[in-house]
Amino acid sequence: MGDLKSVDGAFKTRLRAVLPEQVFRPLTPTYQEEPRGMFHGSGGLVLAPSSTNDVSLVIQECAAARIPVIPFGGGTGLVGGQVMPGAAPVILSLERMSRIRDVHPSENVLVAEAGAILADVLAAAQAAGRLFPLSLASEGSCHIGGCLSTNAGGVNVLRYGSARDLCLGVEAVLPDGSIHHGLKRLRKDNTGFDLRALLCGAEGTLGVITAASLRLYPRPARQGTALLTVRDPAAAMDLLALAQERMGQGISAFELIKGTGLDFLKASGLGGAQPFASRPDWSVLIEIGLGLTQDPEAELAAVFTEAERIGLSHDGVIAQSSGQRDALWKLREEIPLANKTIGAISSHDISLPLSAIADFLTEADAALARVGSFRINAFGHLGDGNLHYNVFPPDGQVATDFVKMRQMVRDVVYGLVQQFDGSFSAEHGIGRLKPGELQRYGDPARLEAMRKIKDALDPLGIMNPGVIFSQA
Template identity: 70%
Template sequence: MRSVGDTIEAKLRAALPDAVFRPLTPAYLEEPRGLFHGAGGLLLAPGSVDEVSVILRICNDARTPVVPYGGGTGLVGGQVMQDAQPVILSLERMTRIRAVHPSENVLVAETGVLLADVQSAAENANRLFPLSLASEGSCRIGGCLSTNAGGVNVLRYGTARDLCLGVEAVLPDGTIHHGLKRLRKDNTGYDLRALLCGAEGTLGVITAASLRLFPRPVRTGTALLSVRDPAAALDLLAIAQAQLGQGISAFELIKGTGLEFLSEAKLSGPQPFSETPGWSVLIDLGLGPSDDPEEALLTLFESAQSANLVSDGVIAQSQSQRTALWKLREEIPLANKAIGAISSHDISLPLSEIPAFLTRADDTLAALGPYRVNTFGHLGDGNLHYNVFPPAGDDKATHMPKRDAIRRAVYDLVADHGGSFSAEHGVGRLKTEELARYADSARLAAMRAIKQALDPNGIMNPGVIFPRD
């Protein structure tokens, strides 16, 4: 494999319009956590699927690595190559909403459209595109699909892969896959859509997608309820599902540490409880026109209180109050960044295993040092962010030598409870060792065979999912 050089650049310039070539600024060589730094390369921003095809064909013939680049918001280093100078293939110019079919609940978007703009296009058609992330104003839909992004609404609507009906994509040799179908049922062999969604740019480049839309909830409601412990939160979820069914859009677990961090970092406004609860749950509802969300949440609170699951609660009485409650949850990652984590873990577990895991993990961490743990995340689908911080007043750099031991201890416990070390951020370059350690050997062999079959020259995002040889 060869880094991009003058010869390859000359071939690309001869085959592509000048608009494709962009100055390579430092932003394309960095990632949000500062763990990976690119070594340079050639930045290309194609404007069409045909131009993507030309780029991959030339790079494949020359065995030049290609790193697909969406919004650059990924947290596992998938967008930054450190050990070579690749072609950085940015999708920032492919930003058309190609079609909206309200009667079918389908929207067709190019891969460079910002997630927030997909949401807006759906709203303009009186529909909902439910994928919602903290980075939705800067992440692009192609990156969301390539990493199979999750977010807060997975409980009701599923992951990015579940929201995708078909893809147009370019395979590593430049072949265009015309799979941009709008079908709910298509039982015609292997599902390349599902394979490319979540492949993190290692099997090709998604250039457009047919996305599922939904009716917009007519009435919405939000509540923050103080719960006894994580086990009580799960019991509350069971009661909520029995009473509200598919009306639950989000069900978020928040440890008291997260609310304390908001105050410590001087974020958010006044908190809703006079005393910070040890655990709380943020519930979001989307209901029909004949349903009263405030009444439904009050009934839920009363049922949970009778069962000794909750001790206090706040039910939003207006959109501004609803926004304020969600702001608490959305600013926890900002508070985490301000405090400075020693090690962050994006994990998923079977729901019934969560209480036992949290107890064991906290005990294990206590044996390693006097660390603070902030646990929060999407309890409804089993996805938690289990993040470890230094004691108050300590600098995290003092504790970084224990980072690897902390990661191993957490991930060993996750595996022991039948969970995953990567719930929604992907493997990227950060977690290749974990994949090799924890994944089933048959699955790894099948994944390697697929990679070899579709990308025999290994040009697509080398070092992501599988470490470079």
């Protein structure tokens, strides 16, 4: 903790003298847990301001008292960034700052407060006849501020980019309590350092995003979805190239699914009915969005016909209704739930150069086979190079039998990721789970620059200590 202090009675009394009573929230288990159960809070004070000015006041008081601040959104993060063990910090929840402030359809811009639930942002965009393309499994509970702070990815990065790419400007409270009024709706603003880009992905270590101007898009007039088998991951990459040659930027998502994932769905009673009589070793889920004059089903059929002709695919299903589309997506979206039911030894959120993916999968499987008997479930956003490469015990055994091997498995996977010039953290961030990996695999010059930025903006170290950088 260094010079940082824990919340005490005197600090609570001081805050109650300057903040409305509605700001104070009970310390329920919600604020002390994270989805994977790896980190647990040990107390603190939950504050839920309803205005940026009150957020500023809280940060000023915490800076004066050297109290750590843990920004809290929907609590859905998977690397422990929202929970601080071993301390009693201020847990700063944005749950009451949930308004959609403005929608500008003609500009393709929506302004939302950080506590707005992603599903509500999607609905507001749809009501204006527009699309906000950030698509996550947790959209019913995650907050837009958390999505921006972690630079969330999702299934549509291939076409629209990650959360940072979908943000035009931010309003934020910096570690000294000053307010950055950056809610501009501009596509071009070449006036020096880009604080928007810096705060998006900083995981609450450089300040608290309180609102954002978000980029909207015209809604595709017609959508198409298909699940096609592929011979192997190399064939999947060739299929992606084939589809892009035909449809260009019309491809919204291109998801790789390993047969192991379908096995896990069946074993867990999830995913609904599977469309293939014989479970394929590999398949891809393709989503396209086209204009009024284009026929998405015909385009997907043409891609499959050509893929079958050249030996990339031998079977496939093209959705003929919204119900069939939802059924295909259910298979992909419930794979993480099935994984949780089975229980992984180690889960890895990695990204690789597209041309290296097939070779990585082959070499990683072989390298792990040399040190133990495992089941591998590799799936994810193949179009943007993001894979979830998860390692499971053999059938009949459980993950707790392999606790002593967990670090070795991670070392094998991340070592190969490094060899292939990839990243050990693609879309989930660093949090409290991966600072060690960042120090081990990160570029020294970049790490030093990051540390200097952190020290310059947050010299007291109060903002989410232990996230990204190991706590001293």
